[in-house]
Amino acid sequence: MAVLIYTQNYDGKFKKSVFELVTYGKSVADMLGTDVVAVTTGNIDDNTAKELGKYGASKIVKITNSELNDFSAQAYASAIEQVAKNTDAEVIVFGNNPHGRAIAPRLSVKLTAGFVAGAVALPSSTSPFTVRKRVYSGKAFADVLIKTDKKIISLNQNSYKTEENPVDAGVEEFTAEIPANAYAVKPVEVIKSGGKLSVTDAEILVSGGRGLKGPENWGMIEEMAEILGAGTSCSRPVSDLGWRPHSEHVGQTGKVVAPNLYIAVGISGAIQHLAGVNGSKVMVCINTDPDAPFFEAADYGIIGDAFEVVPKLNEAFKKFKAEN
Amino acid sequence: MKALICIGHVPDTTSKIKFTDNDTKFDTTDIKYIIGPYEELALTRLLDLRDAGNEMHITTVTVGLQDTEPTIRKALAMGADDAVRVNAEPLDDYYVAKQIAEVFKNGDYDFIVTGKESIDHNGSRLDGMIAEFLDLPSISGASKFDIDNGKIKAEQEIEGGTLVLDVSGKFVISAGKGFCPEPEPRIPNMRGIMTARKKPLQVTEPAEAEALTETVKYHLPEPKPACKMIDPENPEELVKLLHEEAKVI
Numbered sequence: 001m002a003v004l005i006y007t008q009n010y011d012g013k014f015k016k017s018v019f020e021l022v023t024y025g026k027s028v029a030d031m032l033g034t035d036v037v038a039v040t041t042g043n044i045d046d047n048t049a050k051e052l053g054k055y056g057a058s059k060i061v062k063i064t065n066s067e068l069n070d071f072s073a074q075a076y077a078s079a080i081e082q083v084a085k086n087t088d089a090e091v092i093v094f095g096n097n098p099h100g101r102a103i104a105p106r107l108s109v110k111l112t113a114g115f116v117a118g119a120v121a122l123p124s125s126t127s128p129f130t131v132r133k134r135v136y137s138g139k140a141f142a143d144v145l146i147k148t149d150k151k152i153i154s155l156n157q158n159s160y161k162t163e164e165n166p167v168d169a170g171v172e173e174f175t176a177e178i179p180a181n182a183y184a185v186k187p188v189e190v191i192k193s194g195g196k197l198s199v200t201d202a203e204i205l206v207s208g209g210r211g212l213k214g215p216e217n218w219g220m221i222e223e224m225a226e227i228l229g230a231g232t233s234c235s236r237p238v239s240d241l242g243w244r245p246h247s248e249h250v251g252q253t254g255k256v257v258a259p260n261l262y263i264a265v266g267i268s269g270a271i272q273h274l275a276g277v278n279g280s281k282v283m284v285c286i287n288t289d290p291d292a293p294f295f296e297a298a299d300y301g302i303i304g305d306a307f308e309v310v311p312k313l314n315e316a317f318k319k320f321k322a323e324n
Numbered sequence: 325m326k327a328l329i330c331i332g333h334v335p336d337t338t339s340k341i342k343f344t345d346n347d348t349k350f351d352t353t354d355i356k357y358i359i360g361p362y363e364e365l366a367l368t369r370l371l372d373l374r375d376a377g378n379e380m381h382i383t384t385v386t387v388g389l390q391d392t393e394p395t396i397r398k399a400l401a402m403g404a405d406d407a408v409r410v411n412a413e414p415l416d417d418y419y420v421a422k423q424i425a426e427v428f429k430n431g432d433y434d435f436i437v438t439g440k441e442s443i444d445h446n447g448s449r450l451d452g453m454i455a456e457f458l459d460l461p462s463i464s465g466a467s468k469f470d471i472d473n474g475k476i477k478a479e480q481e482i483e484g485g486t487l488v489l490d491v492s493g494k495f496v497i498s499a500g501k502g503f504c505p506e507p508e509p510r511i512p513n514m515r516g517i518m519t520a521r522k523k524p525l526q527v528t529e530p531a532e533a534e535a536l537t538e539t540v541k542y543h544l545p546e547p548k549p550a551c552k553m554i555d556p557e558n559p560e561e562l563v564k565l566l567h568e569e570a571k572v573i
């Protein structure tokens with residue numbers, strides 16, 4: 001028996017969210033009295049792979065097939081299925097991110113394993129096996145019972161804190177059999193989105209809305225992000241108007257984010273916007289309108305003109321950063 | 325080309341969410357139902373491509389009881405050609421995916437489109453599950469969908485970038501942001517609404533399948549304490565609270 005974690009590496013490196021998954025998997029394994037096995041693909045050196053041992057993985061399986069350098073949900077699901085069978089995995093954990101969303105549902109059908117997508121906490125019990133997940137775009141949570149012997153969970157980013165739990169991890173190589181039809185849809189090019197902190201990775205997001213009047217006014221938003229080591233995001237009309245790139249659009253129809261701190265400047269707080277950001281730990285709203293709905297969702301608010309408040313706040317952040 | 329598009333029947337985004345029966349059931353009182361926003365945009369994209377001269381037959385499929393028919397009729401009024409309703413309670417995504425896979429097998433469709441996620445269960449599971457049942461490729465969260473001289477062009481967002489895909493044969497695709505470049509859902513006109521009444525809506529009985537999961541209890545989030553207001557003249561106060569109280573900087 002084992003808890004198997006899909007640990008995606010990005011050009012041979014792991015992101016913090018992967019350590020969250022391993023920590024989570026370790027806690028699930030402790031509940032079940034079993035071990036954590038991590039599975040990864042591609043070119044990753046053994047020392048980097050062993051970093052997962054710090055968070056409790058006792059074995060790392062490296063799938064070495066070069067086919068997997070091109071992404072195919074079919075190929076990945078099939079390779080992971082083979083590892084799941086070899087390790088007799090009872091619970092398989094993915095991140096609720098693009099790879100997880102593409103692979104986990106396929107694996108669920110392959111293994112007839114009940115799948116809870118978007119979990120936000122540890123199972124409340126393992127017998128019956130019940131996990132809490134986000135539903136109704138964050139307006140509620142549901143405790144979902146998985147009825148099958150094998151279980152799949154995808155964990156929302158930033159919902160489980162990393163914790164070190166060092167084990168001496170062994171690395172094993174594995175060559176999977178890739179089904180012949182796995183590349184009927186084949187990636188022919190990868191367009192990298194550049195080195196900027198992506199909105200889903202950022203722990204702090206500074207977000208601007210239509211209240212900022214135009215793209216020329218984003219300098220102060222970017223400055224705040226820079227001071228705080230934060231990413232930048234925006235409301236939908238801002239990306240629709242072309243003021244900011246689409247990759248920054250958060251909300252129901254954009255990206256769903258859950259940073260530790262979300263600072264909303266000139267955003268009214270429409271329900272479709274909040275649906276994408278209400279998983280944030282702490283929210284700040286800066287808005288001229290005291291009746292802006294965002295104030296009902298925010299933890300801290302400043303009623304005021306962004307063009308006066310933000311420069312002053314940036315000075316205060318700078319001073320804080322210089323002293324801390 | 326023949327497209328099968330999965331239309332979910334979900335509470336309007338602005339609905340107040342409540343539960344009944346000791347928090348085990350969704351309270352449908354005063355709830356207005358709509359087409360899932362992602363599939364509404366996906367349908368809009370298919371209609372735009374058809375209007376641009378691409379030959380396309382669009383069939384909708386919904387797993388739901390009779391109360392979902394107004395939602396299905398709306399999709400027909402937007403411009404879909406015909407509809408299939410699988411007469412069953414959508415027990416869980418595995419169950420729904422199995423039903424849709426059966427509908428696909430019983431027709432001669434070229435591809436299946438779903439939304440990126442439903443706004444009630446927020447699963448993002450259906451496309452991959454349907455594809456696995458049918459052993460077809462799946463493109464999850466497509467950020468582009470176009471037809472160029474009869475050839476399908478698609479892109480998919482992954483972490484840190486975008487995959488440009490070479491698509492051939494049958495496939496399942498879920499529509500994420502960018503799938504519909506003009507993200508304004510098509511609004512049915514009077515003629516659409518009139519003709520929708522006469523378009524075929526076929527009702528089929530569900531295939532044998534089980535649900536692998538079950539929601540046992542719902543919870544509303546803890547009510548947030550009131551927002552702390554900070555004097556705009558004193559932003560240092562906010563910095564202090566974020567550091568000392570919230571501990572996020």
Ligand SMILES: Cc1cc2nc3c(=O)[nH]c(=O)nc-3n(C[C@H](O)[C@H](O)[C@H](O)COP(=O)(O)OP(=O)(O)OC[C@H]3O[C@@H](n4cnc5c(N)ncnc54)[C@H](O)[C@@H]3O)c2cc1C
Nearest residue numbers: 209210211235236251252253254266267268270272288306
């Ligand atoms: C199906 C559907 C899906 C949607 N999905 C999304 C989504 O994913 N993401 C999203 O964001 N929206 C989404 N929307 C749109 C959403 O309903 C709102 O229209 C949108 O979020 C409003 O953006 P905004 O707050 O930037 O602009 P506005 O609503 O125009 O608000 C601007 C705010 O700025 C304030 N302001 C003005 N001047 C200043 C100043 N000088 N200083 C400080 N504050 C100022 C105003 O008081 C106001 O509150 C969706 C809508 C629908 C129908």
Ligand SMILES: Nc1ncnc2c1ncn2[C@@H]1O[C@H](COP(=O)(O)O)[C@@H](O)[C@H]1O
Nearest residue numbers: 330386387438439441442447448449450
């Ligand atoms: N009962 C249903 N009938 C038809 N399609 C559905 C149903 N439920 C969900 N879908 C489709 O599946 C997509 C993803 O749903 P989910 O996996 O629940 O997030 C939605 O955007 C719809 O296109």
